[in-house]
Amino acid sequence: MTAEPQSAGGRDTRLGPLITTIFGLYARGEHNWLSVASVVRLMADLGFEGPAVRSAVSRLKRREVLRSRPHEGAAGYSLADSTLAALAEGDVRIFERARAAVEDGWLVVVFSVPESEREKRHDLRTSLTRLGLGTAAPGVWVAPGNLAVETRRTLERRGLSAYVDIFTGDHFAFGDLRSKVRTWWDLDELTELYADFLRRYDAVREGVAAGGTTPPEAFRTYIPMLTQWRRLPYRDPGLPLSLLPPGWNGVTAGALFSELNDLLSAPAREHALKVIHEYS
Numbered sequence: 001m002t003a004e005p006q007s008a009g010g011r012d013t014r015l016g017p018l019i020t021t022i023f024g025l026y027a028r029g030e031h032n033w034l035s036v037a038s039v040v041r042l043m044a045d046l047g048f049e050g051p052a053v054r055s056a057v058s059r060l061k062r063r064e065v066l067r068s069r070p071h072e073g074a075a076g077y078s079l080a081d082s083t084l085a086a087l088a089e090g091d092v093r094i095f096e097r098a099r100a101a102v103e104d105g106w107l108v109v110v111f112s113v114p115e116s117e118r119e120k121r122h123d124l125r126t127s128l129t130r131l132g133l134g135t136a137a138p139g140v141w142v143a144p145g146n147l148a149v150e151t152r153r154t155l156e157r158r159g160l161s162a163y164v165d166i167f168t169g170d171h172f173a174f175g176d177l178r179s180k181v182r183t184w185w186d187l188d189e190l191t192e193l194y195a196d197f198l199r200r201y202d203a204v205r206e207g208v209a210a211g212g213t214t215p216p217e218a219f220r221t222y223i224p225m226l227t228q229w230r231r232l233p234y235r236d237p238g239l240p241l242s243l244l245p246p247g248w249n250g251v252t253a254g255a256l257f258s259e260l261n262d263l264l265s266a267p268a269r270e271h272a273l274k275v276i277h278e279y280s
Helices: 016-029 036-045 052-063 079-097 113-130 143-157 177-184 187-211 215-229 249-278
Strands: 066-068 077-078 106-111 136-138 139-145 163-167
Touching: 016 036, 016 052, 016 077, 016 079, 016 215, 016 249, 036 052, 036 077, 036 215, 036 249, 052 066, 052 077, 077 079, 079 215, 106 113, 106 143, 113 143, 136 177, 139 143, 143 163, 187 215, 187 249, 215 249
Parallel strands: none
Antiparallel strands: 066 077, 106 139, 106 163, 136 139
């Protein structure tokens, strides 16, 4: 199980991300709908009780991640349109991730927000951080050039394009790019996040590869594993390896994720769909 911090009020903050992972993996292939009963049952496999799961689903509805939609007399939820769009973009970054090369150049995002719309400044910073951009200076964010299209689409989808200018080009001068990358991104933090993933799941890989796993066991491992992993490709924009520390553990962690995904996704899906169809 993925360990994440409790909120100040004691609310278990794991539930929302885990539920979103389940909807992202399985609802889209089921006409974008899961019954409440199936979600409660699947979350029980992960060790969570029904009342807590129902409360977490209600919070996701209030945040407009999910929307309520009964189907043939059964209570259930669908992914909101904005969530579907974000998941489609996320699929590429999580499952088809491409590492940038120095030849891709750089993306520079400059934003200016009027004082009367300070909440937009927060939205912009949050959006750019989640896209993996680093901070070059106040109001100036940078990323590898291969993220330009994704960044543009995301800012447009979130209604933030009026506040930004986006540029692409090369680093012309001055200074050492490897040194600058360490100031634009917190590579020490990223290294520790990857190390934590490796600590949690390296032994799991060995066990699964050696002895196999049942569909329920695969589900119990796969959902928390994917939930922890899917944040990392957004924190790390896929910087060119030549600009990263030697032996960058993000490469090792990425290989581990790919192997676990290959080993676990099919049996986990088998279990999930059995439950979904039983409780629909």
